[in-house]
Amino acid sequence: MGAMTWPGFLAVHSAWLFLLLIPLIIFYFLKLRRPKLQIPSLALWRSVLADRRVNSPFQKFKRNLLLLLQLLLLVCLVLASMQPFWPSGAERVQNLPVLIDCSASMAALDRPDGLSRLDEAKARIGQLIDEMLPDQRMSLIAVSNTARRLTEFTDDKRVLRAALAELKVSQVASRLEDGLRMTQALARTVPVETAFLYTDGNIPAIVDFELPFQLNFQRLPSGGNNLGITALSAQHRDDQWEVFVRVEGARPGAQQPDGAAANRAATTADDSAPPAAPPPDWNGAAAVQLFKDNRKIAEEAIVLDPGQSQRLEFLVDASGPSAVEVRLMPDGFDALDADNIAYLDLPVARPLTIYCSSELGSYRQALQGIKDVVVYPADEGGDAPASFDLVITDRKEDAELESDTFLFVGVIPDDVGKLLKFGEGTVQIVDWHRSAPLLQHVLLADVQIADTPTSAEGVKDKDYEELGYEILAQARSGPLILQKNLGGKQLSYLLFHTDRSTLPYRVGFPIFVTNVVQMARRQAGLSEVVAQQTGVLPPRTLSPETEYEVTGPDGSRQSSRSSLGGVLSGIAAPVIGRYVVKESGREVASVGVSLLGPSETSLRWIEQLQFREMSVAAAETMLKSDYSLWTWFAGLGFGLLLVEWWYFHHRPAGMA
Amino acid sequence: MEMSPGQTQFTSLLDNATLSRLERMRLNPRRRLTNRSRGEHQSGKGGTSTEFVDYRDYSPGDDVRYVDWNIFSRLEKPFVKLYRHEEEMHVVLVVDASSSMQFEGKFDRAKQLAAALGLLGLMNVERVSAYSCNHLGQEPAFLPPCTGRISRKRLFEFLETIQGSGEFPIEQAVEAVLRRHRGRGIAVVLSDFLTFGDFDRAFNRLFSAGLEIFAIQVLAPSEINPEITGDLRFVDSENGHVLDVSSAGDLLGIYHEHRLALEEELGLACRQRNGRFLSISSRDPLDWVLFDLLRRKGWVR
Numbered sequence: 001m002g003a004m005t006w007p008g009f010l011a012v013h014s015a016w017l018f019l020l021l022i023p024l025i026i027f028y029f030l031k032l033r034r035p036k037l038q039i040p041s042l043a044l045w046r047s048v049l050a051d052r053r054v055n056s057p058f059q060k061f062k063r064n065l066l067l068l069l070q071l072l073l074l075v076c077l078v079l080a081s082m083q084p085f086w087p088s089g090a091e092r093v094q095n096l097p098v099l100i101d102c103s104a105s106m107a108a109l110d111r112p113d114g115l116s117r118l119d120e121a122k123a124r125i126g127q128l129i130d131e132m133l134p135d136q137r138m139s140l141i142a143v144s145n146t147a148r149r150l151t152e153f154t155d156d157k158r159v160l161r162a163a164l165a166e167l168k169v170s171q172v173a174s175r176l177e178d179g180l181r182m183t184q185a186l187a188r189t190v191p192v193e194t195a196f197l198y199t200d201g202n203i204p205a206i207v208d209f210e211l212p213f214q215l216n217f218q219r220l221p222s223g224g225n226n227l228g229i230t231a232l233s234a235q236h237r238d239d240q241w242e243v244f245v246r247v248e249g250a251r252p253g254a255q256q257p258d259g260a261a262a263n264r265a266a267t268t269a270d271d272s273a274p275p276a277a278p279p280p281d282w283n284g285a286a287a288v289q290l291f292k293d294n295r296k297i298a299e300e301a302i303v304l305d306p307g308q309s310q311r312l313e314f315l316v317d318a319s320g321p322s323a324v325e326v327r328l329m330p331d332g333f334d335a336l337d338a339d340n341i342a343y344l345d346l347p348v349a350r351p352l353t354i355y356c357s358s359e360l361g362s363y364r365q366a367l368q369g370i371k372d373v374v375v376y377p378a379d380e381g382g383d384a385p386a387s388f389d390l391v392i393t394d395r396k397e398d399a400e401l402e403s404d405t406f407l408f409v410g411v412i413p414d415d416v417g418k419l420l421k422f423g424e425g426t427v428q429i430v431d432w433h434r435s436a437p438l439l440q441h442v443l444l445a446d447v448q449i450a451d452t453p454t455s456a457e458g459v460k461d462k463d464y465e466e467l468g469y470e471i472l473a474q475a476r477s478g479p480l481i482l483q484k485n486l487g488g489k490q491l492s493y494l495l496f497h498t499d500r501s502t503l504p505y506r507v508g509f510p511i512f513v514t515n516v517v518q519m520a521r522r523q524a525g526l527s528e529v530v531a532q533q534t535g536v537l538p539p540r541t542l543s544p545e546t547e548y549e550v551t552g553p554d555g556s557r558q559s560s561r562s563s564l565g566g567v568l569s570g571i572a573a574p575v576i577g578r579y580v581v582k583e584s585g586r587e588v589a590s591v592g593v594s595l596l597g598p599s600e601t602s603l604r605w606i607e608q609l610q611f612r613e614m615s616v617a618a619a620e621t622m623l624k625s626d627y628s629l630w631t632w633f634a635g636l637g638f639g640l641l642l643v644e645w646w647y648f649h650h651r652p653a654g655m656a
Numbered sequence: 657m658e659m660s661p662g663q664t665q666f667t668s669l670l671d672n673a674t675l676s677r678l679e680r681m682r683l684n685p686r687r688r689l690t691n692r693s694r695g696e697h698q699s700g701k702g703g704t705s706t707e708f709v710d711y712r713d714y715s716p717g718d719d720v721r722y723v724d725w726n727i728f729s730r731l732e733k734p735f736v737k738l739y740r741h742e743e744e745m746h747v748v749l750v751v752d753a754s755s756s757m758q759f760e761g762k763f764d765r766a767k768q769l770a771a772a773l774g775l776l777g778l779m780n781v782e783r784v785s786a787y788s789c790n791h792l793g794q795e796p797a798f799l800p801p802c803t804g805r806i807s808r809k810r811l812f813e814f815l816e817t818i819q820g821s822g823e824f825p826i827e828q829a830v831e832a833v834l835r836r837h838r839g840r841g842i843a844v845v846l847s848d849f850l851t852f853g854d855f856d857r858a859f860n861r862l863f864s865a866g867l868e869i870f871a872i873q874v875l876a877p878s879e880i881n882p883e884i885t886g887d888l889r890f891v892d893s894e895n896g897h898v899l900d901v902s903s904a905g906d907l908l909g910i911y912h913e914h915r916l917a918l919e920e921e922l923g924l925a926c927r928q929r930n931g932r933f934l935s936i937s938s939r940d941p942l943d944w945v946l947f948d949l950l951r952r953k954g955w956v957r
Contacts, residue, residue, distance in 0.1 A: 034889040034900055040756035040879065041850035042892040042899045047914050048907055049899070064902060066887075 007629060010083035010135055017078040024074055028067045069644040076637035079630075085133055086627040095153055095190045096138040097183045098125055101199035102167060103144045103174035104534075104600045108200065108223025108335040118169050120220050121198040128196075129160045133628055139186060143179035143197075144170035144574070145535050153190055170574040171338045172534045173597040174203040176609070184212055201605025201618055210612045217609060219618035222252035227286050227304065227330045228339025228601035232531035232594060236318060236349045241529070243314040243344065245326050249284045249304030250602040252335075282306055283332025290314045291325040318349035323578070323592060338576055339601045343592020344531045352521055353385055355401055357393040360409060362504035366513035372526075373517060390520035394497060404541070405490045405520040410451065410497030413482075415467050419459045420478060420495070423452045429480055432473035437519050438483065438492055439472055442508040449503075451496035454478045469493075487565040488539045490523055492516070532593045534576055539569035540589055542581070548588070553577020667812035669771040670942075677947060683747065683776045684957040685842050685868045686930050711735040746801065746841030747777030748867065749786040750833050753797075753820045755893040756848055760876035761938040763820040766846040769872055772946050773844050774811045776956060778804060783839060786814055789829030790822035796832050801839070823894035825851045830858035840866030849873045849922055859925050869931025870955065871922060877939050880915070882908060 009015075039045070106117040115123075125140070132138060132155065140150035140163050150163040176197075183195045194214040201219040231246035284304035289296055298314045316324060324344040334340065351372045356364050358377060367375050376384040387402035394409040412420060429444040455478035464471055464479060472492075473481040482493040503509055521527030532538055542548065544566035550558045554575045562568040573579055573593045581589040595601075608617040666675055714723060714734035727735045749770045757763040770786065777784040784807065786799035799814040824832075826847040833843075843862045849855065849871070862869050885905030891898050901907065919935045926933040932955060936945055950956045 034887045036889045036891055036898075037884065038891045038893050040759045040762075040848060040876065040893050042890055042897055043850045043852050044879075044911060044914055044918065045890055045899055045901060046852070048911050049901065051910050051914070053910060 007084045007086050010085065010133060012082060014078065014081040014083075017081060018075075020074055020078070021071060024070060025067065028064075028070065066644065066647060069640055069647065073637050073640040073644065076633045076640060080633035080637060081630075083134055084629040084633065086629055094136055095192050096128075096132075096136060097141060097153075097186055097192055097195045098128070098138060099141045099143050099147075099176075099179045099183065099195060099197045099199075100125065100167060101144070101174060101197070101203060102142045102169050103202070104169065104171045104338045104595050104597060105174070105200055105202040105223070105336065105603055107169040107171075107338055108226065108603055109333075110221060110224050110335070112333050114224075116169070117200040117220050117223060118167065122164055122167065124218070124220075125164055125198060126161065129157050129164070131627060132157065137190075140164060140167075141179050141182055142167055142170075143174070143176060143199075145172040145175045145178075147178035147182045149182060149186075153186070169338075170534075171576045171595050172574055173595075173600055174199070176203055176207050177209050180207070180209045180211070180215075187213060200603070201607075202600060202603055203606065203609075204599070205606040205608070206610045208612070211614065211616075215609070215616045217616045217618045219605060222605055223335040223603050224252070224333055225282055225306070226250045226252075226335040226339070226601060226603050227284065227328060228336060229288075229326060229328050229342045229594070229596065230309065230339070230598040230601050231596060232326055232342040232344050234316070234324070234344060234346055234529045236527060239318050239349060241316040241318045241322075241346050241349070243290065243316050243324060243326075243346075245288060245290075245312040245314065245342070246309055247286070247288060247302060247304065247312065247328060248309040248598060248601055249282075249306055250604070251282065251306035252603040252605070254605055254607055281333075283330070284308075285331040287329040287331075288312055289327045289329065290316075291327065292316055292322050294323075294325070316346060318346065321348050322346045323590065325592070335603060336601065339595045339597070341576060342531050342594035342596060343576075343578060344529060345590070345592055346529055347525045350526065352390065352517060352524065352526055353388045354390040354392065354517070354520070355384070355388040355398070355403070356391075357395060357398065357409075360392060360394060360498075362498065362509070363392050363409075363513055366510045367517070369510065370514060370517055389524040389526070390517065392516065404488065404523045405516075406492065407516050408491070408493045410495070410500075411493060412453070412495060413469075413484075413493060416464065416469065416482065416493070416495075419456055419463055420453045421456050423454050423477070425452055426450055427452045427475040427477060427480070429473050430476055432481070433471075436470075436472050436483070437522075438481070438515050439512070440515055442512045442515065443506070444473060444503075444508065447501060447503050447506060449475070449480065449496045450500035452477060453480065453495040487563060488541060488567045488569070489565075490519060492519075531596055532573075532591060533596050534573050534593045537569075537571040537573045537579055537591055537593065539567050540581070540591070541566050542568050542588060543583070546583055549582045551580045551582065553579065666808070667771065668816055669768050669812060670775075674772070674943065674946065675775065678772055678775050679779050681776055681951075681956045682780050683745075683773070683782075683842060684954055685745070686932075687868055708737060708739055710738045712738060744803070745777075745780075745782045746837075746839030746867075747774065747782050747784045748833065748837055748839075748841065748843045749774050749784065749799075750796075750830060750843060750845045750847075751786065751788050751815070751818065752824070752826050752829060752845075752847030753788045753790045753818055754822045754824045754826075754829075755820065756850055757874070758820045758893065759938075760878060762848060762874045762876050765936075765938045765940075765942070766872075766874050767815045767818070768942055769874075769945070770844065770846055771812055771815050772942075773870070774815075775808060777842075778802070778807050778811060782841065784811060785837065786811065787829075787833045787837075788814075788818035789824040789826070789832065790819070792822070792824050792828060794822075794824075795836075796824075796829060798836065825853045827851055827853040827855045827858040830855075831861060834861050834865055837865070837867075841868070842870055843867035844870040844872070846872050846874060848875055848879070849918065850879075855922070856925055859929050859931070863929040863931070869926050869929055869933075871926050871931060871933045873919065873922060873933070873935040874938055875935065877937055880937055882911065884908075 100121055102118060108117055137153040137155045138160055139153045140160060142148045142150055150167065151159055154160065186192060192213050194216055196216045196218060198218045198220065200222060227247060227249050229245060230248045234241040234243045286302055288300050288302060290298040300312055302310050304310060316322060324346055326342045328340040351374045354367060354373055354375050356367060356375050364375060367373055389403065390405045391398055391401050391403040392407045394411060396411050427449050429447055432439050432444050461471055469482040469484045471479045472483050480495050484491045498504055518527060542562050544562055544564055546562050548560055548562060548568055550560065550571050552575055558571055560568055560571055576594050578590055578592045580587055608615045666672055714736050718736050722736045723734050724737045751766050751770050753763065757766060774784045774786060781804055783801040783803045785801040788797040797818055799811065802810055826849060830845065859869055887902045888904050889898050889900050923933040934953060
């Protein structure tokens, strides 16, 4: 049997107001207005009042009903001023940071014409705001792929409600870290013991964050069944684009801790394992329509079981740039609309233009075996284009060429030069980044290198990283291959000349060159085009130092200035649709962004969040907060006032 | 009381028809408390009336006029005839004229009853005197004893002229009356008996003075069945004292109990002194009281 819970008071000092009972009683008896009634004699009435029954305490009490009402009224008002509350049993917190997940999955409906998850969260947080005690302050933080503080810590319920009402779903994937970091920053200004997280649970289970406070993980009820586009890409083949669309059918459920659910979701329809029987309310039928430049060119019907996905392939003419739009039209109820449309911008298909220094014969020879490439300077002569897709050179001055991808062979960047010294002898590569696109499937073991770039004394790897370089391969004495992304350009540096190494004689060399070409193709968007996800628009090279205006699909406008190198970046794209970039009112580019988040489409929830050192389990029950009672006492006081008014003004008195 | 227009009324207190009916009635006291002076009230002792009672032996010195000579001629022994002695009875009317009687016709009804009972006394050739008690410390207004039919006018004029006011408690008024009054008979006390004092002492003194108590309590309808409620401040009509009563409606039950207890106490006090007690409302019809109630109770015959 639990301990009895007693109400608490926030303003105990107001109990002094109980002393007002004394003057009330005094004034009542001094100022009681009684109608005078002349009677023949008081003799009988005196004997009546002297009767023992009349003087019983209950009768006295009953006869002073007006006084009783006034005393009760005053007691109610004083109790209300003492701000009583009924403790919920949970630990009371003074500052409540409330993180609200507003990622795309929060727009999921639980049933046709039902409430979205965000509306559900708003209702619960609204109740929390209503039950806030006067000494509590709340701060609302919207969390999607980033975090945005909606309000300061405030006890102004009107401000909190207004901020809550304006909150909308961002059509982006969830990412919790920014919201927690923002809360951590807030915790430096005010003491924060517990933060509250309201989410549908469709968030990454592993959070790279060290919790300095407690997290109350409030999981909302899940949405309904959902079909959505989770991937959209295209590959160039024979003057055509092969457009690949992946559609997944999702039935809400808990994610498996080992990610099995995600794996299951990725299982294609032609898996050997028979799918489980679909639930009765499941309707996995849908039509996938493909539009090219707003013209429907293909449509395909699909039927999916829960947890299954299907990959569709469409062919699109690659003779010119085109804007592709894929629409998913579910037959039945679909919880989430945001994943039913996806955009893909296809460039013109053309061969890759490569500038390869004439001295690098091994590279030129390797390039001859690669299709759809044009190498400059050509052996037969001819004009070179103004810009290239890839520059392979051993000359530092070729850095002036216009290209998005560079491979410098035996060139030491100026900023790296002071970190290196060159010694005698040969070195071997002892470790390399095997998953880096540049070195995929390239075996660098036992490669002898005559150049011996050696890190100067006291120089560590982090010194290169601070300069923006990533070390892809290194010897015992120092780095051998560096890579840097500079303003959208991909710069790769071989700190040794391949001609003075055994690399050109290795099987891995043509693979290495192919990797470079693939990187250039990807950089130029010629090999494979992947649909852009919501969040931030991809950097785009335009005119240098020019003011651009970007209009979003929801009509929002952002202004941004391109960099010295002409790169326009950092444009927020929280809404799916097409963003139009204009320069002085003239459209210069158009980019479509889509949700394309398998995790968002799956609507699966996590049971617990795993932090670095601890885990936080989800709570589905509504958060209990201390229940403020002063409104009840004030209401009761008002009721007593009405009763007293009625009694005082309507009671019959005197001779009837 | 209805007065027929055009007809000369003997008194404003009682109409002529009532007077006519009253003249045929007599007071009916339990005891024959009479005075030595001769009157028409038969005492039961030997007297000089024409009503024969008994014989006794002649004693020297007896009036020979009362010797029955027929007996003497037959028995040759003188016997004296004894006749019923007719003595005078005193009817004293004590009317409470204090302010408490000035409510809802109480005083008027008391004066009417006093006139009626006084008339019965006069018509029976009794000595009738009347007192009206107003103010404490002052001598009550006084109608000297009068007798005979001829005194009717005096009695009625006295009762018609007395004014109601003052704070004379009835028990003290009775004692003030007894300081002046001489004579045995009937004391008709007309009051509401709403007094803080002890009326036992007054009744004892009446009894000691040879007066049979005819106590009539006259109450107003609002005293018998008060219809009040709420918080009130009662003001005593006699002394102006106040009394705060809350939720008076809730106390009416107890009030009735106390009022009936007072009646019971008054009745008991009268019965213990061979007296009579009657409580009436000032709204009760006078004819019903005089010719029905009093007759049924045996006050008159």
